[in-house]
Amino acid sequence: MRENFSQENIEENNDEKIAKSVQSGKVELFGVLIEKYEGKIKRYGRKFLADSEDINDIVQDIFLKAYENIKSFDTKRKFSTWLYRIAHNEFINALKKKKNFLPLFDLDTFLPSALWDKTLEQNTDLKETAPFIDFCLDNLAPKYREPVILHYFEDLSYQEVSDVLEVPVSTVGIRIKRAKEKMKKICEKLEYKL
Amino acid sequence: MTKNLNNKKSLSDEIFKKIEKGQVKMRPKFYFVLKALLAVCSVVLMIVFILFLISFISFYLRASGIWYLPSFGLRGFAIYLKLFPWLLIILSIILILILETLTRRFSFVWRRPIFYSLLTIILIAVVGGFVIEKTSFHPDLLWRVQEGRLPLMGPIYRQFNRSELRDVQRGIIEEVVEEGFKMRTFDGQLLTVILTQETRFPFEKEIESGDSVVVMGERKNDTVWAFGVRGIEDEFRKFERRHFRSPMRQNNKVK
Numbered sequence: 001m002r003e004n005f006s007q008e009n010i011e012e013n014n015d016e017k018i019a020k021s022v023q024s025g026k027v028e029l030f031g032v033l034i035e036k037y038e039g040k041i042k043r044y045g046r047k048f049l050a051d052s053e054d055i056n057d058i059v060q061d062i063f064l065k066a067y068e069n070i071k072s073f074d075t076k077r078k079f080s081t082w083l084y085r086i087a088h089n090e091f092i093n094a095l096k097k098k099k100n101f102l103p104l105f106d107l108d109t110f111l112p113s114a115l116w117d118k119t120l121e122q123n124t125d126l127k128e129t130a131p132f133i134d135f136c137l138d139n140l141a142p143k144y145r146e147p148v149i150l151h152y153f154e155d156l157s158y159q160e161v162s163d164v165l166e167v168p169v170s171t172v173g174i175r176i177k178r179a180k181e182k183m184k185k186i187c188e189k190l191e192y193k194l
Numbered sequence: 195m196t197k198n199l200n201n202k203k204s205l206s207d208e209i210f211k212k213i214e215k216g217q218v219k220m221r222p223k224f225y226f227v228l229k230a231l232l233a234v235c236s237v238v239l240m241i242v243f244i245l246f247l248i249s250f251i252s253f254y255l256r257a258s259g260i261w262y263l264p265s266f267g268l269r270g271f272a273i274y275l276k277l278f279p280w281l282l283i284i285l286s287i288i289l290i291l292i293l294e295t296l297t298r299r300f301s302f303v304w305r306r307p308i309f310y311s312l313l314t315i316i317l318i319a320v321v322g323g324f325v326i327e328k329t330s331f332h333p334d335l336l337w338r339v340q341e342g343r344l345p346l347m348g349p350i351y352r353q354f355n356r357s358e359l360r361d362v363q364r365g366i367i368e369e370v371v372e373e374g375f376k377m378r379t380f381d382g383q384l385l386t387v388i389l390t391q392e393t394r395f396p397f398e399k400e401i402e403s404g405d406s407v408v409v410m411g412e413r414k415n416d417t418v419w420a421f422g423v424r425g426i427e428d429e430f431r432k433f434e435r436r437h438f439r440s441p442m443r444q445n446n447k448v449k
Binding site: 030035038056059060063067069070071072166168169170 | 205206208209210212213218219220221222223225226298301304305306307
């Protein structure tokens with residue numbers, strides 16, 4: 001079933017074009033997407049769950065779901081965001097099973113974004129401090145941890161994080177702002193300085 | 195959950211093995227179109243149901259006269275609270291919350307804070323409900339229920355037959371008599387209203403034959419000892435000739 005595709009051929013195509021080919025029946029190209037995203041999704045999962053066997057199982061389920069539902073993917077949008085959305089749902093379900101779930105109702109998504117200063121927030125780049133953040137993340141509540149992971153570790157923009165979590169961009173901003181405040185306190189306790 | 199015991203095997207191989215065995219199949223586009231259509235239909239149905247409920251609550255409060263009770267002072271307000279359709283209000287709130295949850299799956303909804311979408315839903319429900327209440331929709335349905343032509347709607351319109359509503363009457367004065375007046379109620383009964391020195395007239399308007407009034411007071415058979423009488427604008431009269439003439443005639447024949 002699987003055929004070999006030249007590296008050149010694959011690099012020419014972006015994820016969305018590959019997904020479109022999969023949709024139109026070139027199933028074997030799905031392997032290209034698996035290989036490209038396997039590591040990223042596993043890394044994303046490790047921020048939620050400690051058990052690597054659990055993570056491997058869930059990552060497999062994520063790609064199986066992606067394959068099953070690939071015809072619902074709108075190729076005008078980013079494939080990575082769509083895949084992270086599936087991953088988000090799967091990891092949240094796993095967290096729920098472990099009784100460590102996100103609340104159904106969240107005040108951050110309820111109110112308009114008066115608390116979030118977009119320009120100030122996006123100019124303050126924490127990417128250089130990413131290695132330190134990693135140490136403090138485990139102590140952060142999942143609802144704050146996830147946008148930080150997606151933005152600082154998976155390099156997703158605020159808009160893309162908003163698409164993955166299906167919350168307003170302003171909520172992403174508020175959560176990252178609060179996450180940084182909380183992490184500062186946690187890191188200080190752990191004797192790291194942000 | 196699939197147990198991945200063989201770590202040496204690549205994820206890609208595992209997945210393609212399942213695909214080849216037919217354990218996982220790509221869902222057709224039609225499946226997702228149908229799912230989206232179902233989601234839209236459920237939202238539309240929910241909106242229709244909420245509009246029906248809100249407009250019914252408003253119709254019920256006005257048509258039964260409950261709406262005007264607070265103008266009779268504390269006693270009126272207490273009866274108003276007692277007769278207020280709390281269950282229907284709670285049901286409406288639950289349905290609004292369900293609608294909010296149903297609409298959250300659409301990106302144009304979740305991209306904005308819940309505050310805005312909830313406010314929009316509440317505004318649509320309240321404004322839409324009041325607009326529908328001003329039409330002949332509910333008087334029409336009430337008439338059909340009374341004729342037995344709408345058995346499914348019966349339970350909701352039976353609110354008008356609640357025994358507690360005997361203390362509130364809404365109708366048109368047919369004749370002013372020495373001890374008070376005779377009035378024809380919304381559902382065609384002829385009642386004698388007795389006015390006493392304690393009877394309250396919140397708006398001091400003189401009442402005469404042909405006026406629409408709400409009367410609050412203790413009722414025994416066809417006589418009401420009025421605690422309060424208030425003249426009101428009869429917004430249902432325009433529907434009355436068309437829709438309520440017949441039951442009134444039936445009642446007249448019986449009497």
